[in-house]
Amino acid sequence: MFCFQCQETAKNTGCTIRGVCGKPEETANLQDLLIYALKGIAVYAERLRDFGGVDKDTGRFVAKGLFATITNVNWDNSRFVAMIKEALKRREHLRTRLLMAYREKTGRQFDEPLPDAATWFADDTAAFAEKAKSVGVLSTENEDVRSLRQVLTIGLKGIAAYADHAAILGFEREEIYDFMMEALASTLKELSADEMVGLIMKAGETAVKTMALLDEANTSTYGHPEITKVNIGVRNNPGILISGHDLKDMEELLEQTRGTGVDVYTHGEMLPANYYPAFKKQAHFAGNYGSSWWHQNQEFESFNGPILLTTNCLVPLKKENTYLDRLFTTGVVGYEGAAHIPDRPPGGAKDFSVLIAKAKSCPPPAQIETGSIIGGFAHNQVLALADKVVEAVKSGAIKRFVVMAGCDGRQKAREYYTAVAENLPKDTVILTAGCAKYRYNKLALGDIGGIPRVLDAGQCNDSYSLALIALKLKEAFGLENINDLPVSYDIAWYEQKAVAVLLALLHLGVKGIRLGPTLPGFFSPNVANVMVEKFNIKPIGTVAEDIAAMMAGK
Numbered sequence: 063m064f065c066f067q068c069q070e071t072a073k074n075t076g077c078t079i080r081g082v083c084g085k086p087e088e089t090a091n092l093q094d095l096l097i098y099a100l101k102g103i104a105v106y107a108e109r110l111r112d113f114g115g116v117d118k119d120t121g122r123f124v125a126k127g128l129f130a131t132i133t134n135v136n137w138d139n140s141r142f143v144a145m146i147k148e149a150l151k152r153r154e155h156l157r158t159r160l161l162m163a164y165r166e167k168t169g170r171q172f173d174e175p176l177p178d179a180a181t182w183f184a185d186d187t188a189a190f191a192e193k194a195k196s197v198g199v200l201s202t203e204n205e206d207v208r209s210l211r212q213v214l215t216i217g218l219k220g221i222a223a224y225a226d227h228a229a230i231l232g233f234e235r236e237e238i239y240d241f242m243m244e245a246l247a248s249t250l251k252e253l254s255a256d257e258m259v260g261l262i263m264k265a266g267e268t269a270v271k272t273m274a275l276l277d278e279a280n281t282s283t284y285g286h287p288e289i290t291k292v293n294i295g296v297r298n299n300p301g302i303l304i305s306g307h308d309l310k311d312m313e314e315l316l317e318q319t320r321g322t323g324v325d326v327y328t329h330g331e332m333l334p335a336n337y338y339p340a341f342k343k344q345a346h347f348a349g350n351y352g353s354s355w356w357h358q359n360q361e362f363e364s365f366n367g368p369i370l371l372t373t374n375c376l377v378p379l380k381k382e383n384t385y386l387d388r389l390f391t392t393g394v395v396g397y398e399g400a401a402h403i404p405d406r407p408p409g410g411a412k413d414f415s416v417l418i419a420k421a422k423s424c425p426p427p428a429q430i431e432t433g434s435i436i437g438g439f440a441h442n443q444v445l446a447l448a449d450k451v452v453e454a455v456k457s458g459a460i461k462r463f464v465v466m467a468g469c470d471g472r473q474k475a476r477e478y479y480t481a482v483a484e485n486l487p488k489d490t491v492i493l494t495a496g497c498a499k500y501r502y503n504k505l506a507l508g509d510i511g512g513i514p515r516v517l518d519a520g521q522c523n524d525s526y527s528l529a530l531i532a533l534k535l536k537e538a539f540g541l542e543n544i545n546d547l548p549v550s551y552d553i554a555w556y557e558q559k560a561v562a563v564l565l566a567l568l569h570l571g572v573k574g575i576r577l578g579p580t581l582p583g584f585f586s587p588n589v590a591n592v593m594v595e596k597f598n599i600k601p602i603g604t605v606a607e608d609i610a611a612m613m614a615g616k
Contacts, residue, residue: 063087064200066583067216068133069556070471074583076199083133084378091194092142093131097215097246098197099149100127102179104246106156109174111240113163120152121239122229128222128242130394133557134355134375138396143187150183177250209586210258211249213561216584217265218245220562223307223373224272224523226394230310233279241268259592266569269562273526277441280309285339286442287520292336293349294504295432297325300421302414303351303365305329305358306372307521308393309338314411315370316344324421327351329361330375331497334520337438350435351427354470354500359383364428368420370403371395374557388424390417435503437518439493441527444517445534451513452538455548459510461489462613463549465532467525468498468563469556475579476501479554481605483507483516487613491515493531496522496563498554525563529570544571550612551575552602555582568597574616578602 066076068083080086103124107116127145130136157180164172179197184190202208225238241264248261281287302324304315312328312335319326325348328335333350335341352361355375362369368388376395379386392403392412406412444451454460464486466479483492483502492502492515499518507515519527536544553575555564561582567575581590581601593599602608 063090064198065090066199067212067219067558069469069580069582070473071583074580076583085133085137088191089137089139089142091191091198092139092146094198095190095194096127096142096146096149097131098179098193099146099153100124101177101246101250102153102181103149103156104243105177105180105250106153106160107243108247110156110160110163113160113167115236115240116156116243118234118236118239120156121234121236121242122226123148123152124239124242124246125222125225125229126394128219129226129373130396132219132223132374132559134377135373135394136396137376137378138398140398141396143190146190147185150185153180154183179250205586206255206588207258209584209589210255210262212584213582213589214245214258214262214265215249216558217262217269217561217565218242220559221265221269221272223559224269224276224562227307227309227523228272228276228279230308231279231283233275235271235275238268238272238275241265262565263569265562266565266567269566270526270529270569273523273563273566276523277526280338281442284309284313284341287334287337287438287440288339288342289436289443290337290342290438291434291436292333293434294351295349296327296351296427296429297348298426299323299325299346299348300424301325301327301348301351301365301367301427302417302421303327303329303362303367303369303427304332304335304372305355305369306374306393306395307331307523308372309335311370311372311392311412312341314406315414315417316341316347317411318414319346319418320344322346322418322422324418327365327427329358329369330355331521332372334437334518334524337440337520352430354497356470356472361430362389364430366427367424368417370414370417371397371400388420436514437503437520439514439517440519440524441530441534444519444527444531447513448534448538450511452535454511454513455539459489460491460513461487461548463491463493463547464612465493465528465549465551465553466498466502467493467495467519467522467528468554468560469522470497470500470554471556471579473579476554478579478602478605479552480505482552482609485605485609487609488515490613491517493517493519493528493549495519495524495528496560501554522559522563525566529567529572532572533570545573548615550615552608552612553577554579573598575599576602576608576612
């Protein structure tokens with residue numbers, strides 16, 4: 063086992079025995095093998111571009127496969143074995159297509175050399191386990207090549223997650239799937255450093271396109287998020303707690319629980335569902351329960367009712383936890399011992415009746431806090447306030463915006479972000495998205511002329527909203543460069559979707575990003591130097607020093 067894809071990787075170099083996240087070696091190796099099998103699919107898909115390309119279903123499968131390997135998504139080895147078998151089946155189908163198409167077009171047999179990922183085959187778990195030992199991250203010996211390939215692959219996982227969310231709502235773009243194939247296949251080639259950096263920048267461009275597509279999917283289906291006060295207390299009815307990111311699951315759960323006497327609460331990254339008009343109208347939508355993903359062992363326990371995990375982040379249960387019989391997974395999520403809700407049939411909906419029945423047998427959630435939090439400041443809502451925001455900046459009421467988006471995590475060093483929020487001058491506004499907001503969205507930071515000092519755009523994919531807001535402000539102030547805005551970036555990262563967001567920001571030309579609590583372990587020293595020199599990415603420092611530098615525009 064060797065895994066360094068998340069921020070908490072051991073000693074910021076790599077987990078080798080067991081993941082800090084709790085991932086066992088066997089699971090890690092199966093994930094490596096699944097990615098290797100997906101690379102084999104990509105080899106044929108790339109060559110088939112000259113013969114009509116591949117179908118969208120293949121693109122969806124590759125996206126789901128990559129998504130399943132993101133930190134804290136799927137812990138079920140049997141699911142990975144099944145996906146590897148399916149990947150090999152699909153790869154062989156594409157191979158047959160290529161051989162036939164090549165012969166028909168050229169009159170000759172296909173005789174190009176192919177990488178091992180496109181030709182190896184096995185069909186049992188023991189063989190998978192053995193093969194996995196030789197195809198992981200360390201199979202690339204050169205440290206810098208390994209680093210560049212992993213920056214691309216890890217960013218690709220985030221893109222795949224967002225593409226999967228959009229596809230579930232019926233929104234797809236073939237160019238996104240095409241890039242996934244190109245990028246995966248490239249990791250099996252001997253490319254120059256410039257070529258690899260070029261693909262990483264193209265990943266940033268694709269990340270922007272994918273987040274824009276997901277934004278279109280979400281807002282055209284459920285309406286534009288609205289400024290909303292969200293209840294964080296509880297009611298006296300039994301409840302279901304839904305976590306993750308999948309809004310289609312949210313829609314169907316709310317519809318099926320209507321009139322049952324069961325309330326629905328969000329947790330973690332599902333909090334922004336409270337901002338969408340389509341969901342807000344449901345009387346039994348009770349609000350948000352708890353905070354970010356890493357508190358779930360305690361918060362799922364006290365909730366008392368069933369919990370539905372639609373995507374990451376799912377934390378392994380501890381010995382003292384008793385909610386396994388109340389834990390349900392769906393979509394790409396898997397956990398041994400938890401009941402799994404099957405995918406929706408074509409044209410139909412998922413069946414959540416088992417959760418509703420379970421909820422009715424459980425007591426109401428235990429109250430852990432009271433009050434409300436405010437959110438819903440996605441691009442459409444903020445741009446509606448653009449004149450007010452611009453005037454506040456011109457008058458000096460707002461001196462600076464600080465983008466504090468990204469992920470939350472367990473490390474004590476992340477207290478830095480709470481301290482920054484508490485100590486920023488009162489003429490600053492925090493723009494946020496993702497679960498990083500739980501470090502400061504319940505602080506009493508006040509407002510500036512009616513503009514709250516924390517503007518929550520939504521889920522991590524809604525970082526696109528923050529980028530769009532910055533671009534619109536650039537236009538409003540008549541600036542040539544996005545980096546001339548009174549905006550600083552103090553980003554927290556944890557998993558692979560945050561890497562996709564980072565690459566998107568770099569593609570948009572943003573420089574001077576502070577990134578923490580640590581720089582990625584998958585940056586080799588040379589690659590880290592390139593990131594610093596080319597994009598001025600910098601590690602976080604002390605709270606006082608960083609605030610002073612940001613207020614000075616540095």
